[in-house]
Amino acid sequence: MDAINHHKLALFGAGKIGRSFIGQLFSRGGYEVVFIDSYKPVIDELNHRRNYRVIIKAKEEEVIQIRNVRGVYSGNIHEVTDEIANAGILAVSIGQGGLPGIMPLIAEGLLKRSSIDSKAPLDIIIAENLRNAAEYFREALVKLLPAEYPLGQLTGFVETSIGKMVPIMLKKDIEEDILQIFAEPYNTLILDKNAFKNPIPEIAGLAPKENMKAWVDRKLFIHNLGHATAAYLGYLKNSGFIYLYEALDDKNIFLEVRNTMLQSADILFKKYPQEFTMSSLTEHIDDLLLRFRNKALGDTIFRVGCDLKRKLAPDDRLAGAIRLAKELHMPYDRILSSLVSGCRFRQVDESGNMFPDDRDFAELYDTKGLTFIIREICCLEDPDIITAASEYNANISRNFK
Numbered sequence: 001m002d003a004i005n006h007h008k009l010a011l012f013g014a015g016k017i018g019r020s021f022i023g024q025l026f027s028r029g030g031y032e033v034v035f036i037d038s039y040k041p042v043i044d045e046l047n048h049r050r051n052y053r054v055i056i057k058a059k060e061e062e063v064i065q066i067r068n069v070r071g072v073y074s075g076n077i078h079e080v081t082d083e084i085a086n087a088g089i090l091a092v093s094i095g096q097g098g099l100p101g102i103m104p105l106i107a108e109g110l111l112k113r114s115s116i117d118s119k120a121p122l123d124i125i126i127a128e129n130l131r132n133a134a135e136y137f138r139e140a141l142v143k144l145l146p147a148e149y150p151l152g153q154l155t156g157f158v159e160t161s162i163g164k165m166v167p168i169m170l171k172k173d174i175e176e177d178i179l180q181i182f183a184e185p186y187n188t189l190i191l192d193k194n195a196f197k198n199p200i201p202e203i204a205g206l207a208p209k210e211n212m213k214a215w216v217d218r219k220l221f222i223h224n225l226g227h228a229t230a231a232y233l234g235y236l237k238n239s240g241f242i243y244l245y246e247a248l249d250d251k252n253i254f255l256e257v258r259n260t261m262l263q264s265a266d267i268l269f270k271k272y273p274q275e276f277t278m279s280s281l282t283e284h285i286d287d288l289l290l291r292f293r294n295k296a297l298g299d300t301i302f303r304v305g306c307d308l309k310r311k312l313a314p315d316d317r318l319a320g321a322i323r324l325a326k327e328l329h330m331p332y333d334r335i336l337s338s339l340v341s342g343c344r345f346r347q348v349d350e351s352g353n354m355f356p357d358d359r360d361f362a363e364l365y366d367t368k369g370l371t372f373i374i375r376e377i378c379c380l381e382d383p384d385i386i387t388a389a390s391e392y393n394a395n396i397s398r399n400f401k
Contacts, residue, residue, distance in 0.1 A: 023035065
C-alpha cells in the first residue's frame with residue numbers, strides 16, 4: 001500500500017456540494033481529489049476526463065475548470081479503504097441517509113492506515129447539515145473499531161457549516177454534461193478550528209472558527225430556517241411558483257421571511273452573546289435574502305422546501321429553533337407559523353413528482369392531522385405550542401384557499 005499522500009483528499013460524495021464546493025476548494029488548493037460515490041456513471045466519467053466544470057451563476061457567469069480529480073466506485077471496498085488509509089484528509093458529503101453505510105468503510109480505512117503509520121492522524125471534514133455531527137461520527141466508529149484503537153488521538157472530527165447554495169440540475173443540463181455543476185458565487189467553508197489533529201490546510205475559502213456549535217446553529221436557524229420559510233410561504237401563496245425568487249419578489253412574503261429570520265436571530269444572540277451581535281446577524285440575514293433572490297442561480301421552491309420529515313424534525317431548522325426559544329424563554333410565534341405552513345407543502349419537481357418521503361408525510365397529515373405531525377414528527381409536546389399551531393393552521397385555511 002502507498003505511503004500517506006498529504007496532498008490527497010478522499011471525498012465521499014460526488015454530488016452537488018461535493019463537486020461544487022468541497023472538491024473545488026481542495027482541487028484549487030493543490031490537492032488531488034478522489035471522489036468516492038455509488039453512482040457509477042459519474043465515477044466513470046471522472047476517471048475518463050479527470051476534470052469537470054463548476055458554472056458560477058451570477059449576473060456575470062463564470063466557468064471554473066476543476067482538475068486533478070478521479071473517482072472510485074463505493075462498491076469496490078478494497079479500493080475505497082485503501083484511498084482512506086493513505087489520504088492526507090477525508091471529507092464526507094453524502095447526506096444523512098447515507099452515513100450509516102459508509103461508517104464500516106471509514107473504520108476499515110482507519111485500521112489500514114495504522115499499518116502504514118500507527119501515529120498518523122486523519123482529519124474528517126464532515127460536510128453535512130447535521131447538528132452534533134462530530135458526536136454522531138465518533139459514536140458510530142467506536143462501535144466498529146477495536147476497543148484498543150486510539151480514536152480520540154488519531155481522528156479529527158471536523159464539523160462544518162455548509163452555506164453554499166447549489167440548485168437541482170435539470171435533466172437537459174445533466175444530459176449536456178453529466179459532470180458540470182451549477183452553484184452560486186459564495187465560496188466560504190466554515191469549519192471547527194479546534195477539531196483538527198493535523199495542521200489546518202492552507203486553502204483559500206476555509207474559515208476556521210473557535211465556537212463551531214454557534215456557527216452550525218447560525219446556519220441551521222437563520223439560513224436553513226429562512227430558506228424553508230420562503231419556500232413554504234411561496235407555495236401557499238401560489239403553488240405555480242417554481243423559483244424561490246418568485247416567492248421573495250412578493251413584498252409580503254419577503255417581509256415575513258425576514259421577520260422570521262430576525263426572530264430566530266434574537267434567539268441565537270441570547271444563546272451566543274459572545275459570538276454574535278444583532279447587527280452582524282442582521283447583516284447576515286440581508287445578505288442571505290439577496291442571495292436567495294439570485295435569479296441566475298434558478299434555485300427552486302421544490303428543492304428548498306422538500307424532504308419534510310427531515311426539515312421538520314425535532315432538531316432541524318424550525319422545530320429545533322422553537323425548542324431553543326422555549327429553553328431561553330424567547331418568542332417563537334413566527335417560526336411556529338412557518339413550521340405549520342411547511343406541513344401543507346406539496347410542491348413537485350420538473351417531472352410533476354413529489355419528493356418520495358413527502359408523499360408519505362402528506363398522507364400522515366391528511367389522515368392523522370396537524371397535531372399528530374407536531375407531536376410525532378416535530379416532537380413538540382407543549383400544549384401551548386399545539387394550541388398555537390392549530391390556530392395558525394386555521395388562519396392559513398382561511399387565507400389560502
